[in-house]
Amino acid sequence: MMPDLGKYAEAVLTAYGASIILLVLLVALTFRRGRRARAQLREIEARVKRDG
């Protein structure tokens, strides 16, 4: 299944590895920040409603 990358295997695999790590980190951090923002807003809206 794995293609024969020859003498450039290290370069090709490093490029794919680094790019995939960066993309996964970007998506993960985006979702984490999004979840925190939703939670923070929910909490403040509930407080404002409660306290008038």
Place this chain on the structure above:
Amino acid sequence: MSLWSYANPVKFLTLSAKVQPALWVLSGACLCIGLIWGFFFTPDDFRQGSTVKIIYLHVPSALMAINAWFMMLVTSLIWLIRRHHVSALAAKAAAPVGVVMTLIALVTGAIWGQPMWGTWWAWDPRLTSFLILFLFYLGYIALWEAIEDPDTAADLTSVLCLVGSVFAVLSRYAVNFWNQGLHQGASLSLDKEENVADVFYFPLLVAIAGFVLLFLALVLYRTGTEIRLRRARALMAREQRA
């Protein structure tokens, strides 16, 4: 209904919530198909060997690095002219995505350049303009973080975005009007003769579609986050005043 009605945060969030699931699924599918097709099922190039497979990451990320800045330019201009907060927040939301795309383009380019050019880096016009674009992205993000008043931050970052657009244009067209660099011409062109061979071209198009859709999904999601954070901040300020 006018396009400007989506400058209303509630309308924007409603529309964004509707289109995002499709964008996430399509971007994931295109990225998987494009990258798996390119990595596993395309041949080596007669000169570049297997390093040609890096094209499926390098070209789409470089394309998005430049286009993300242009998107930021358009939304910044909308902010400066029409004062729609959503557009300023969309520009803010796009910057971290753009910086990651630029970093991927720089890293994959360096990894490809070492075996092909014999060097990780050269002060070639395209590489240099790309590095400056990367620094502009960092400066843009830092400026947003450094200024407390969001409207002032939006004004100043919009001006920075206008200035940085010079380097986005240079990054895009440097290969066309500077011949002395190491970087080869564009891999994609409207002229079929100048394009890469079809066997590389089609998986590359799918990978590009994946990166474009991922960018759109991320920017919509992140803009929603910025809108919520801004509302939270406004409510907190109101609480403190009361």
